[in-house]
Amino acid sequence: MSVAYKSIQWNRTKIIYDLLLLAAIAIYLFLFTWSAQQISPDLEMLGIQIRAFGSAAFILLHVILSIGPLCRLNRKFLPLLYNRRHMGVTMFFLGLIHAIGFNLSSLPLLDKLPFKIPFKVTGALYWYHDFGDLDPIVSQFAGNTHYGSLVRFPFETLGVIGLAILFLMAITSHDFWLANLTAPIWKGLHMMVYVAYAALVGHVALGAIQTNRHPLLTVVVGLGLIWITVIHLIAALKERRGDQPIRNTAPATDNFVEIGSIYDIPNTRAKIVSVAGERVAVFKYDGKVSAISNVCQHQNGPLGEGKFIDGCITCPWHGYQYLPETGASPPPFVESVPTFNVQVRGDRIFVSTIPNPPGTQTPAAHIPPELEGQA
Amino acid sequence: MIHERRQTHFWSFVALACILPLGFLASLLLRPSYGPAASSSTSLFDNAGFTPSVTPDEIEVLKQVDWADAVVPIKGEAIKVTEAGAPQVLLAVTPSRAIQQPDVLVYWLEGKQASTDALAENALFLGSLVGTSRRAFTVPTAMQGKAGNLLIYSQGKDSVLSALPLSADMTTP
Numbered sequence: 087m088s089v090a091y092k093s094i095q096w097n098r099t100k101i102i103y104d105l106l107l108l109a110a111i112a113i114y115l116f117l118f119t120w121s122a123q124q125i126s127p128d129l130e131m132l133g134i135q136i137r138a139f140g141s142a143a144f145i146l147l148h149v150i151l152s153i154g155p156l157c158r159l160n161r162k163f164l165p166l167l168y169n170r171r172h173m174g175v176t177m178f179f180l181g182l183i184h185a186i187g188f189n190l191s192s193l194p195l196l197d198k199l200p201f202k203i204p205f206k207v208t209g210a211l212y213w214y215h216d217f218g219d220l221d222p223i224v225s226q227f228a229g230n231t232h233y234g235s236l237v238r239f240p241f242e243t244l245g246v247i248g249l250a251i252l253f254l255m256a257i258t259s260h261d262f263w264l265a266n267l268t269a270p271i272w273k274g275l276h277m278m279v280y281v282a283y284a285a286l287v288g289h290v291a292l293g294a295i296q297t298n299r300h301p302l303l304t305v306v307v308g309l310g311l312i313w314i315t316v317i318h319l320i321a322a323l324k325e326r327r328g329d330q331p332i333r334n335t336a337p338a339t340d341n342f343v344e345i346g347s348i349y350d351i352p353n354t355r356a357k358i359v360s361v362a363g364e365r366v367a368v369f370k371y372d373g374k375v376s377a378i379s380n381v382c383q384h385q386n387g388p389l390g391e392g393k394f395i396d397g398c399i400t401c402p403w404h405g406y407q408y409l410p411e412t413g414a415s416p417p418p419f420v421e422s423v424p425t426f427n428v429q430v431r432g433d434r435i436f437v438s439t440i441p442n443p444p445g446t447q448t449p450a451a452h453i454p455p456e457l458e459g460q461a
Numbered sequence: 462m463i464h465e466r467r468q469t470h471f472w473s474f475v476a477l478a479c480i481l482p483l484g485f486l487a488s489l490l491l492r493p494s495y496g497p498a499a500s501s502s503t504s505l506f507d508n509a510g511f512t513p514s515v516t517p518d519e520i521e522v523l524k525q526v527d528w529a530d531a532v533v534p535i536k537g538e539a540i541k542v543t544e545a546g547a548p549q550v551l552l553a554v555t556p557s558r559a560i561q562q563p564d565v566l567v568y569w570l571e572g573k574q575a576s577t578d579a580l581a582e583n584a585l586f587l588g589s590l591v592g593t594s595r596r597a598f599t600v601p602t603a604m605q606g607k608a609g610n611l612l613i614y615s616q617g618k619d620s621v622l623s624a625l626p627l628s629a630d631m632t633t634p
Contacts, residue, residue: 128561130617217564217616237491273466280473287481291488304489311485315478322471329464364464386462 103169107176114142132208136184137294139207143180144286148310150174151283155321161391164402171259174279178256181249185209210242241293244285251282261384269386287311329360342429342436348375348453349433356399358390362439366426369394369410374450376410377426377437383444384421414445433457519543523550524631532622533560533590533613539631540597550634552587554611555595563617565590567598569632575610575624584612606633 118138122129150173156163187209191197215225226246232238255276264272290307345359351370358365358380365380367390378399380390387403394400398407398416408415414422422444428451429436435451442448462470521541528535534557541550554567568584575581587598590613606629613623 126561130561130563132617133563236487237493270463270466273462274469277466277470277473280477284477284481288484288488291485295488296492299492308485311481315474315481318474319478322474325467326471329467381463386466388462 100169100172104172107173111142111146111176111180114145115139118142132213135207136210136213139180140184140210143177143184144290145310146173146177146180147283147286148314150177151279151314152317155317158321158324159317161402167403174252175256175259178249178252181245181252183207183209185245185249186211210245214242237292237296239288239292241289241291241296244292245289248282248285248289251278251285255279255282264385269381269383273386283314328358328365341439342427343439345435345437347433348430348435348457351375351435354394356390356392358388359437361426361437362441364441365390366437367399368428368435368437369399370453371410373453373455374410375428375430375435375453376448376450377428378408378410378413379423379425379441379444381423382406383423389423411450412445412447413442430454526627526631527557528623528625529557531613531625533562533565534558535590535613535625537611537625537627537631539633542597550600551597552600552631553595553597554590556590556593559593560590562615562622564615565622566614566616567596568612568614569601569604569609569627570612570624571604571607571609573608573626575612575621577612577621577624580612580614580621587611600632600634604632 115138118141119131119134122134123131150170153163153166153170153173157167188205188207190205191199211222211226215222215229218225220228226242227240230238230240230242233240255278258267258272258275267275287307295304295307343361345361345366345368346357348370351357351368354369354371356367356369358367360366365388366377367380367388368375368377369390371394378389380388382389382401382403384401384404384406387401387406389399389401389408392400392402394410395407397409399410400407406415406421407419408421408423411425412422413425414420424441424444425446425448426441427438427448430451430453432454519542523539523541525539526537528537536555536557538553538555539550540553541548543549566589567587568580569587570581570584585601585604587601588596590596608629609627609632611623611625611627612621613625614621
């Protein structure tokens with residue numbers, strides 16, 4: 087985490103994740119172009135390749151947008167969240183190739199080879215805008231200026247907007263930016279993916295679907311839109327329930343609110359409650375109870391959905407750890423989260439509504455020995 | 462995610478859930494049908510040298526030729542159309558099957574033979590071909606009564622796909 091700065095910390099899981107991702111993309115691109123050739127050998131392959139990369143990027147965007155809400159609904163999807171940013175960067179590159187093309191032989195070092203590597207994709211910008219006397223980029227924006235019309239709206243401009251946002255996200259995807267911008271700002275920036283999604287749905291709906299009237303394309307795009315919308319709304323409603331403040335049978339006294347029973351919380355796990363407007367993770371472990379902020383300092387992951395492992399509360403997203411009684415990461419790491427004073431009265435757990443600053447030593451509350459065996 | 466971000470997330474997706482389906486449906490329902498222009502634009506087409514729009518029973522086919530083995534298989538017809546009492550001979554070209562080459566244009570080049578290596582600079586441009594639509598081209602003065610070759614050119618591939626011999630009686634006014 088913060089011992090000695092390493093720009094990219096590869097591990098076996100990340101490598102497997104990336105290899106699977108690249109293999110899936112390669113298979114998709116191959117099947118797309120191969121099946122087009124089977125349908126008709128006369129089809130213009132340059133245009134097919136543009137659509138192959140564009141559709142691959144669009145489909146991958148749907149996969150990426152599905153991961154977040156699916157993880158909220160079922161923890162089994164968490165492994166997909168682990169390296170989601172690599173998917174996002176890959177998706178950006180697929181969209182970039184769709185837009186401006188790619189020539190393997192022109193890459194540095196490869197251009198010095200005595201032979202040409204036969205892999206080249208012509209991008210949509212040059213395929214559709216390079217046959218006139220205007221610079222392709224000028225033609226791109228000047229060719230269609232019907233901004234006041236819906237169906238004649240310059241759909242390519244929508245694609246440019248989507249690609250620009252994805253570029254911004256790709257270049258800030260590294261933890262360097264996360265640390266320097268801080269998690270809330272970085273997260274706010276990356277929530278622009280929804281603006282990009284809207285722009286790209288518009289790009290497809292006002293572009294390809296206007297001229298390609300095959301029902302399959304319309305149905306597939308429509309189903310993708312419905313899927314993303316529905317799972318987000320379901321996950322959002324579930325999360326909103328979690329944000330409901332604790333309903334106490336007795337009013338809060340001396341700044342402590344009752345959050346439930348010691349029997350509500352499995353050992354080495356937590357209960358997430360909303361206290362004073364933010365979520366608090368109340369962990370039970372080794373006959374004790376501690377409460378820390380539910381928000382991981384790395385990417386604001388839900389600490390309360392993690393486990394107590396090796397003496398530390400472990401975030402389920404990327405494995406960041408915090409000591410329960412201080413909210414600080416074990417040395418030499420320096421991350422820390424706010425802690426909350428906790429009391430156990432009988433079998434009831436009370437949590438302070440006032441957070442302690444991150445890293446504050448906050449003794450855990452002990453479960454009465456006579457209840458410990460039953461908890 | 463902190464509470465504030467969750468709230469932003471929630472409301473922004475409620476907005477998207479309302480706007481996106483409406484926009485998607487609108488884009489489907491408002492799709493234009495690509496048909497002939499309205500009658501008010503007829504004069505624009507006339508001024509631009511487009512052939513008049515006529516009904517099939519007003520067409521008299523004078524001669525036909527079929528280039529079934531060409532890269533872009535087409536049928537050629539010399540047709541006579543009468544509009545406002547004035548007869549006009551046009552060259553009609555109809556693809557025999559849907560064109561699967563990009564940006565196909567039709568040129569004419571005088572002479573017995575024409576090379577397909579490159580598009581000759583003095584080739585006369587007639588018009589474009591697409592799909593299986595019949596296209597009727599006005600026969601330019603320089604082409605009338607002369608034998609030559611129809612050049613089927615793909616602008617997308619920048620190559621002459623076929624050079625099809627066209628006899629003089631196909632271009633006689």
